[in-house]
Amino acid sequence: MISVRGLRKHYKVHKRPPGLKAALRSLVHRSYTTVKAVDGISFDIRPGERVGFLGPNGAGKTTTLKVLSGLLHPSEGEVSVDGHVPRLREEAFLKKIMLVMGQKQQLLWDLPPAETFELNRAIYDVPAAQYKQTLDELVGLLDIGDLITKPTRQLSLGERMKCELAAALIHRPRVLFLDEPTIGLDVSMQATMRTFIKEYNEKYGATLILTSHYMDDVAALCPRVIVIDKGLLSYDGSLEALVQRVRPEKRVVLRLAEEVDAARLAPLGKVVTHEAGTAVLQVRQEAVNATISRALSGLPVTDLTVENAPLEEVMSELFAENKARRAAEASAEEAARESVSA
């Protein structure tokens, strides 16, 4: 469904040091640097897949989504979405896709969302019967019956986001790019959005790429993740395998009937936290069974769970690893250059 080969997107940006003098100088003599937003990534996505794009801020996630949706032209590389070249922006292609951005909105601000739906119906040429059916379905699933006739500006952020999603799905896109769709929403609204997105994917077999800073979104929706860091692809595979690779250790959470001395916990594993009757231990996978039986026999345990490390931690460790590797590579290069010049 989606194929990306050696995608690069470089921007030339004007750069100058701070200060009035530098500002004046830059009026005459401008120096430019090249920002490598995306620097040679390749991947394939099958029809109906749900894929999470992860990466720190400025990693190139949104840029990639914008190239995939035809908004930005790639500097280099081949991109194809359902047999179309996105940058050509053919009507047939645009009718198949949609990009939802949590930070930008397409709803007409002063008019009720129903007017935007109507406009989109005309733009996407949706037959009347299909429009009615889709709209009824979206209104039901998202529970927005009362909202679509109120002016958009009077809706809360969460209500607006639900209507945004409905406006984006009126034409039943087969490929959905979701860029931070749950940003700023409260926990229950995030859960509603996740359930809805999953249902849409299952019902229509839509292919879905999601970027989000909320790891819960990714964990709930995306069996596969692609990690982009500094414009480079640093991981592509299942979420579980990623956790296994970066943090193979498990977390054993013990709830204790009474306060226990820290010295009694230390032999069981690395103590991550220990407060208010709860201790979290980090234990190698093969040692989990032994740790559990020792804890149960030696400590006043009232409850015990075994968990993976939180995704946020896994990700920040992965990014830290990447950063360290880049630094090592850079210094090795430097050393090689120095030895050549010597």
Next chain:
Amino acid sequence: MLRRYLRLLGIQLKASGLLAVQYRADFFTEGLTSLFWTFTALAPLFVVYGERPVVEGWSFGEALLVVGWFTLLQGILEGAINPSLTGVVEHIRKGTLDFVLLKPADAQFLVSTQRFLPWRAFNVLTGLGLFVYAFSLIGRGPSLTGLLSSVLLLGTSTLLLYSLWILTVSAAFFVVRVDNLTYLFTSIFDFARWPSSVFQGVAKGALTLVFTYVIPLALMTTFPAEAMLGRLPLHALAGAVVGSIVFAWLARRVWLYSIGHYTSASS
């Protein structure tokens, strides 16, 4: 294809109509300001012609025809062209042009029809009223050919105005803040209220040349007025038609080139 775009235009017009009546206070203030500006625009003409009966070969009645065209075109500019295209500049700055470019319809059409100000239709009506008054002063009516060619020129003038605006807006893809350019444009358009030969004496006629060929204001108001009076040479009419088509073509090329250079805004 054409039917789809007509339907789209209909829906965009309906949305603008809804927007105009959405806020009651806005609706009436808009109406009052429209009235006010239309009548104050006539004041300079009365001042000038109060002193002398003929200016550069134009009698008061004839000059009033030019003002009629100016008022009518101003209505079209401010009611149908300005609001949408000012919106584009905002879209580019905020990055919400993304949504326009994602739609399976011509982006230039979508941005050009996104907003109308129905109250400006009043300017158009005033323009028509001025034609009637002007001809009553002149003491005769326009000939049929004069009338037909002036209708044709209405089309070319609108196309010219629109193309000039598209060119201005296209600059926003590269410099982002073009507010000043749009002010400059509206101020220059103000010259179009005078017959172009009035500027003959300024800088040895250079200004008349500029307003005919560089910023074709003469084509927009003086030509149609002359056509109504039956004194526009045929080659000028043909020139206006060809010129406006060339301008529109140029604007379209520039627009398409600019879209290719759209960098969106970071989220």
